[in-house]
Amino acid sequence: MVSKTKGTVLVTGAAKRIGAHVALHLARLGYGIALHYHRSKIEAMSTAQAIYKTGVPCELFCCDLADESQILKLAPQVFKAFPNFNVLINSASIFIPNQFGAGDLSLFKAHWNTNFKAPYILTCEFARLVKSGQVINFVDANVIKYKTKYADYMMTKKALMEFTKMAAVQWGPRIRVNGISPGMILAPVNNQPDDRIKRARKIPLQKIGNARNIMQSVQFLLENDFLTGQIITNDGGESLI
Ligand SMILES: NC(=O)c1ccc[n+]([C@@H]2O[C@H](COP(=O)([O-])OP(=O)(O)OC[C@H]3O[C@@H](n4cnc5c(N)ncnc54)[C@H](OP(=O)(O)O)[C@@H]3O)[C@@H](O)[C@H]2O)c1
Known part of the structure; x- marks a missing residue:
C-alpha cells in the first residue's frame, strides 16, 4: 500500500x-500520513479515521515538541x-500573549x-534521513x-521565517524548504479574544480566510518544483497595511 x-x-x-485539515487534504492527494499530536489524542484518532477512509496509510505519533529528547526521536520513528x-x-x-521582560522566562x-x-x-x-524531499513551515502573516x-510568539516566527530561507540555501537542491504565513484563518484557542470580524473589515479583501485557503497554498508549494525559500503570505492583504 505504501508504494x-x-x-x-x-x-x-x-x-x-x-x-x-492539511493532513486530510494531503491524504486525499495520495500521501501517506504520519499524524503527530501531543495532548489531543481523541481528536488525533478521529482525524486518523477520516484519513483511513481515503485509503492511504496513516500512523499516529505522540510527541511533546517542548522536550528535546522526544523531538530528536520523532523523525527517525517516522x-x-x-x-x-x-x-x-x-x-x-x-500562541500566548506576553511582552518582553514580563514574568519569568x-x-x-x-x-x-x-x-x-x-x-x-x-x-x-x-x-x-531522506534522500530528497520538502519542508513547509507555518509562520505568521x-x-x-x-x-x-505576542512578543515571544512573534520572535519565534520571525526566526522560523529566516530559518526557512537559510535551510533552503543549505539543503538545495536535495530539499525544498518553504513556508506559509497565515493571516486570520481560525479563531484563537484558550479563550483568547477573537477580534477577527472587526479586523477583517479593515483589510484589503475584507474577509476572514479559511482552512481551504491554506490547503491550496500547501498543495501549490508541494507541486511547484521551482520554488524554495519562499513564504506564501495567505492573509487577504492584512500584512500590507
Ligand atoms: N489559526 C490561524 O488563523 C493562524 C494564524 C497565523 C498563524 N498560524 C500558524 O499556523 C499553524 C497552525 O495554526 P493552528 O491555529 O491550527 O495551531 P494551534 O491550534 O494553535 O496549534 C496546533 C497544535 O500544536 C500542538 N502543540 C502545541 N504545543 C505542543 C507541544 N509542546 N508538543 C507538541 N505539539 C504541540 C497542539 O497539539 P495537541 O493539541 O495534540 O497537544 C495543537 O493542536 C501554527 O504554526 C500557527 O502559528 C495560524
Whole structure:
C-alpha cells in the first residue's frame, strides 16, 4: 500500500484545526500520513479515521515538541515506519500573549522550544534521513511587523521565517524548504479574544480566510518544483497595511 502513495508526510500538530485539515487534504492527494499530536489524542484518532477512509496509510505519533529528547526521536520513528517519508510540515505551535521582560522566562522557553527549536531539529533530522524531499513551515502573516502583544510568539516566527530561507540555501537542491504565513484563518484557542470580524473589515479583501485557503497554498508549494525559500503570505492583504 505504501508504494502506491506519493510518499509520506509528517504533519505536526495534526490532531485538529489547520494541521488536521492539511493532513486530510494531503491524504486525499495520495500521501501517506504520519499524524503527530501531543495532548489531543481523541481528536488525533478521529482525524486518523477520516484519513483511513481515503485509503492511504496513516500512523499516529505522540510527541511533546517542548522536550528535546522526544523531538530528536520523532523523525527517525517516522522514517522507520514509512521509508518513503518525503515531506515534513511544521504546523504545531503555541500562541500566548506576553511582552518582553514580563514574568519569568517560562513563556519565552515554551515558545522557543515548541515554535522554533522543534521545527529546527525536525528539519535537520529530516535532511539527515531522506534522500530528497520538502519542508513547509507555518509562520505568521504578522511576522514582518513589530507588534508586541505576542512578543515571544512573534520572535519565534520571525526566526522560523529566516530559518526557512537559510535551510533552503543549505539543503538545495536535495530539499525544498518553504513556508506559509497565515493571516486570520481560525479563531484563537484558550479563550483568547477573537477580534477577527472587526479586523477583517479593515483589510484589503475584507474577509476572514479559511482552512481551504491554506490547503491550496500547501498543495501549490508541494507541486511547484521551482520554488524554495519562499513564504506564501495567505492573509487577504492584512500584512500590507
Ligand atoms: N489559526 C490561524 O488563523 C493562524 C494564524 C497565523 C498563524 N498560524 C500558524 O499556523 C499553524 C497552525 O495554526 P493552528 O491555529 O491550527 O495551531 P494551534 O491550534 O494553535 O496549534 C496546533 C497544535 O500544536 C500542538 N502543540 C502545541 N504545543 C505542543 C507541544 N509542546 N508538543 C507538541 N505539539 C504541540 C497542539 O497539539 P495537541 O493539541 O495534540 O497537544 C495543537 O493542536 C501554527 O504554526 C500557527 O502559528 C495560524
